[in-house]
Structures are given as structure tokens and as C-alpha cells.
Amino acid sequence: MTENSNFRPVDDEARDIAQSLLLEARFGALGVMLEGAPFVTRIALSADAEIISLVSTLAQHTSALKANPRCSLLIGEPGAKGDPLTHPRLTLQADAQIIGRDENLRDSWLKTHPKAKLYIDFGDFGFVRFQVRAGFLNGGFGYACQLSAIDLGLI
Amino acid sequence: MTENSNFRPVDDEARDIAQSLLLEARFGALGVMLEGAPFVTRIALSADAEIISLVSTLAQHTSALKANPRCSLLIGEPGAKGDPLTHPRLTLQADAQIIGRDENLRDSWLKTHPKAKLYIDFGDFGFVRFQVRAGFLNGGFGYACQLSAIDLGLI
Numbered sequence: 159m160t161e162n163s164n165f166r167p168v169d170d171e172a173r174d175i176a177q178s179l180l181l182e183a184r185f186g187a188l189g190v191m192l193e194g195a196p197f198v199t200r201i202a203l204s205a206d207a208e209i210i211s212l213v214s215t216l217a218q219h220t221s222a223l224k225a226n227p228r229c230s231l232l233i234g235e236p237g238a239k240g241d242p243l244t245h246p247r248l249t250l251q252a253d254a255q256i257i258g259r260d261e262n263l264r265d266s267w268l269k270t271h272p273k274a275k276l277y278i279d280f281g282d283f284g285f286v287r288f289q290v291r292a293g294f295l296n297g298g299f300g301y302a303c304q305l306s307a308i309d310l311g312l313i
Numbered sequence: 314m315t316e317n318s319n320f321r322p323v324d325d326e327a328r329d330i331a332q333s334l335l336l337e338a339r340f341g342a343l344g345v346m347l348e349g350a351p352f353v354t355r356i357a358l359s360a361d362a363e364i365i366s367l368v369s370t371l372a373q374h375t376s377a378l379k380a381n382p383r384c385s386l387l388i389g390e391p392g393a394k395g396d397p398l399t400h401p402r403l404t405l406q407a408d409a410q411i412i413g414r415d416e417n418l419r420d421s422w423l424k425t426h427p428k429a430k431l432y433i434d435f436g437d438f439g440f441v442r443f444q445v446r447a448g449f450l451n452g453g454f455g456y457a458c459q460l461s462a463i464d465l466g467l468i
Contacts, residue, residue: 167321185397185398187342187344187353187354187387188353189342189344189351189353189385190351191350191351192406194383195346195384195385195406196344196345196346196351196352196353196381196383196384196385197344197351197404198342198343198344198351198353198385198386198387198404198449199387199404200387200397200398200451201398202393202397202398211317218449221468228349228350228351229350229351230344230350230351230352230353231353232353232354232355234340235390235391236355236390237338241426242339242340242355242357242426243340243355243356243357247354247355249353249354250351251347251350251352258422264451273396274396276322281442294373296354296355300359
């Protein structure tokens with residue numbers, strides 16, 4: 159859990175852990191605003207250099223992001239063993255930018271999400287880019303720190 | 314992804330899937346309001362008959378829930394194989410009620426989260442109860458429906 163006043167200073171180890179979580183991410187939990195309250199769903203992700211998702215315009219989170227782009231992403235899935243709270247994970251505060259269809263993004267998306275070929279060309283699917291405002295790494299108990307988009311390798 | 318206008322009617326199959334996800338849940342993604350925007354973190358969960366979490370008062374999500382109890386939970390983790398978007402998951406819209414320390418909850422928590430014995434008695438840890446307002450089951454592509462707390466077996 160991230161701590162209000164007891165964040166560690168950011169160091170290279172924290173940057174490395176956070177950047178690895180981003181590189182390995184293929185999906186995450188997206189929090190959007192819906193009817194004035196948070197609403198969390200699972201989305202597919204690609205987070206190499208920039209954070210991209212392929213979403214359906216039919217999905218509640220997509221219309222919610224159009225109405226209010228402020229959102230959050232939780233990245234880093236626990237393994238099957240051990241206490242999930244000791245596995246590192248990264249919370250991002252971000253703003254979503256609806257892109258829609260994009261041939262370059264389509265090609266790179268299929269490299270990391272090959273199963274998406276089944277639906278990527280459906281008319282309701284398009285891309286969203288997440289501009290990260292801040293990140294919070296929780297590396298397990300007693301290991302929490304705040305990171306900038308620069309620390310995360312996203313700028 | 315849940316769909317605005319194309320929800321299936323709730324049936325026993327949907328209720329069974331959702332209730333199984335709850336029963337099996339040991340952790341989930343919690344979305345809270347922080348500085349006017351969503352903020353998603355991982356928390357431990359127990360969701361048999363009522364939804365309970367053990368949280369630290371030092372955690373950002375705990376102080377955020379004290380300030381604004383409206384929140385969301387994403388439950389149901391994908392397996393290691395296949396497309397995570399085809400695995401069923403459940404989004405809950407809920408209100409958090411801070412309980413603090415409770416001996417009965419402590420005993421039942423340790424049955425489902427035995428590794429928590431390492432920290433459950435730390436002074437900053439206590440329980441939160443989530444009162445569910447509504448649930449959205451996404452059973453994979455084209456399978457989305459809205460469930461009440463009664464459908465979820467929580468009332």
C-alpha cells in the first residue's frame with residue numbers, strides 16, 4: 159500500500175521495477191469516473207514508451223473517458239503463489255486521449271496482443287493513449303514511492 | 314467490456330459466475346476518489362456473504378475512502394494463459410464503511426488470508442466493509458450484464 163507521508167525517495171531500483179512492470183504489462187485495471195464515482199474495469203494495455211489501449215466504443219469505460227479523461231491504471235499482476243500484496247504494482251494517474259483507428263498502432267498492437275486479430279478490425283474498436291501525470295510504485299510492504307512520468311521512462 | 318445498451322438479461326448462469334468470482338476472490342483492484350480523480354490500488358479481499366478488506370490507515374486508499382466512501386472493485390483475475398479479456402470479471406460499485414479492528418473479522422480473515430498473520434495486528438491495520446450498490450459482470454466478449462446485490466448473493 160502506498161503511504162501518504164512515508165514514501166521512499168525515488169532511486170534507480172524503483173525506476174527499474176516500475177519500468178519493468180510497464181514493459182511487461184499486457185492488461186491492467188482502469189479506473190474511470192462514472193456517475194460521479196470511480197468505476198474499475200479490465201483493459202488490454204501496451205506500455206512500451208507510451209501507454210496504449212484498444213477499447214470498444216460500446217464499453218462503459220470508453221464513453222466515461224470521453225466525458226472525463228481523468229483516470230487511473232493499476233499495472234502489475236501477482237503470481238499464482240504467495241501474498242498478492244507483496245508483489246510489486248504500479249498505480250498511474252493519467253489523462254486519456256481517444257485516438258480511434260490508427261494503422262501504425264494496429265500493427266504494433268498485434269505484436270504484443272496477437273489474439274486481438276479476432277476483433278481489432280471490428281468497427282467499434284479503436285485506440286486510447288494515456289498521458290501519465292504521476293505514478294505510485296508499491297514494491298511490497300514498506301516499499302512505496304512516487305514517480306514522475308520521466309522516472310517511468312514515458313517522457 | 315460492459316456495454317451501455319446491450320446488456321444481457323440476468324440469468325442463473327450469470328449469477329453463478331459472479332458469485333463464484335466473489336467466493337474465490339482473495340484480492341482485487343480498488344478504485345477510490347483522490348484529488349477529484351480515480352485512483353486504483355490492489356487490496357486484499359474476502360467476499361463470502363459480505364465484502365471485507367484489511368487495510369492500513371497509512372495507505373492512500375484508506376484516507377481517500379474516509380473522505381469519500383464511493384468506490385469500485387474489480388474482481389476476477391485472469392489465468393496465465395489466453396486473452397485476459399476473455400476471462401470473466403466483475404466490477405462492483407460500492408460504498409466503503411470503515412470498521413477498524415474487529416476480533417470476529419480477524420479470525421475469519423486469517424482463514425482466507427493466513428499470510429496476513431505477519432501484519433494483521435499492526436496498529437495501523439483495520440477492516441473495511443463494502444456495501445455493493447450494483448455489479449457488472451463481463452463474462453468475455455458479447456457477454457455482459459448488470460447485477461444487483463441480491464443477484465450477487467450479498468443481501
